[in-house]
Amino acid sequence: MYPLVFLAYAGVISAATFTIAAFAPNSEVDGALLNAMRQSFYIGTSGPATFCPSSTVPSCPDVEGTLVTGGFTAMAAMVPGGQQVYVSPNGQVKYTVAHTAFMPQGSYTDGWFNKTVVQDCGSIIEILDWLATDGSNSGGLALCPKVADFLTGTGASHSLYARTPGFNQDDCIDVMGLVQQSSNAAYGCWQYL
Structure with missing residues (x-):
């Protein structure tokens, strides 16, 4: 049983914050929450x-997961200037x-779009996908098991990539x-490390 996908190319609109989870039916990563760590x-x-400095923010908000905003174009962080989400030339979402x-030359700062998934035996789901804006017709998302050695012991098993x-x-x-997944919190922290 395969879900049907309908694309909605109207721009992604979101002033709210949300967490992000993988939608990969019939796989071990379906529903896995994505967390920000070391710029990925x-x-x-x-x-x-x-990081939430005690002199500015007494403590980080008690939220589950990483909060992002702006159609997955920015981190929901308080730090002046913000933290922008981008897709590196090799595809890693950072x-x-x-x-x-x-950000490295050749990085993508847009390309996110909404699509609707209609399932035979399930509810209609709105998800976010990615398509390169350079005319290459490259697109889609993947979770890849290549994880840097410095993340040993964190539990990190797969990193998010765009094709x-x-x-x-x-x-x-x-x-x-x-x-x-919508959140009631306006931000997730002062900054994501």
């Missing part, structure tokens, strides 16, 4: 890597370090899209 998004971690807008022209990962699990 991973599944398997117990939570995001955050976010900028606080206090800088640096850019430069994507070259192996053993990835295709993800139909990302489920956006």
